[in-house]
Amino acid sequence: MASITTSRFVNAPPAAVFAAASDLRNAPARIPSILALDVLTEGPVRQGTRFRETRRMFGREATEEMEMLSFDPPRSYSVGCESCGCRYRSDFTFTPKHGGTELAMSFEATPLTLPAKIMGVLMKPMMKKMIAECAKDLDHLADSIEKR
Numbered sequence: 816m817a818s819i820t821t822s823r824f825v826n827a828p829p830a831a832v833f834a835a836a837s838d839l840r841n842a843p844a845r846i847p848s849i850l851a852l853d854v855l856t857e858g859p860v861r862q863g864t865r866f867r868e869t870r871r872m873f874g875r876e877a878t879e880e881m882e883m884l885s886f887d888p889p890r891s892y893s894v895g896c897e898s899c900g901c902r903y904r905s906d907f908t909f910t911p912k913h914g915g916t917e918l919a920m921s922f923e924a925t926p927l928t929l930p931a932k933i934m935g936v937l938m939k940p941m942m943k944k945m946i947a948e949c950a951k952d953l954d955h956l957a958d959s960i961e962k963r
Contacts, residue, residue: 819946822919823953827960829909832916833889835960836907839866845959846952850876862886872948879903900931918957920949 825832835845839860843849848870855865864883869876884893884904895904902925910917922945926932 818921818923819942819949820919820921821946821950821953822917823950823957824912824915825918825957825960826915827963829911829916830889832918832960833892833909836909836918836956837886837888837892839864842868846955848872848948848952848955855880860886873944897927899934900928901926901935918953920953922949 837860839852839854842852849868850871851867851869853867854860855867856863860883862883862885864886865880866883867878867880869878871877879896879898881894881896884895886892889909891906891908893904893906895902897903903922904925905920905922908917908919910919924935926935
């Protein structure tokens, strides 16, 4: 299993940061690496909401259908999917800190098949780049919230 964690301070209260971060319909406007996002479940975003996200990662476009696994405003939410023989999960937490919010993201990939386990070993050198990509997404999100 591969996992990474990164965080950013956002100069806004947790409720505002949570609302912006979980606003799936407007995510492409906040995070440039998200090229398109279609919410597939009617109504407000909540646990069980499914969505299809297309993003540029490592110079390539990738589309995944994901699900909101947990949704606990304004404290946390988790999204996940299964693809290419792996289970992916991203957890986001929103912690009050110094009059603002510590926004933390953890990502883990669990290989489910032998080919995915082999690829996981081969991909370990890419983890630093993956952390940098996730950190950049948090930077863009924080900047969009603080500019409001």
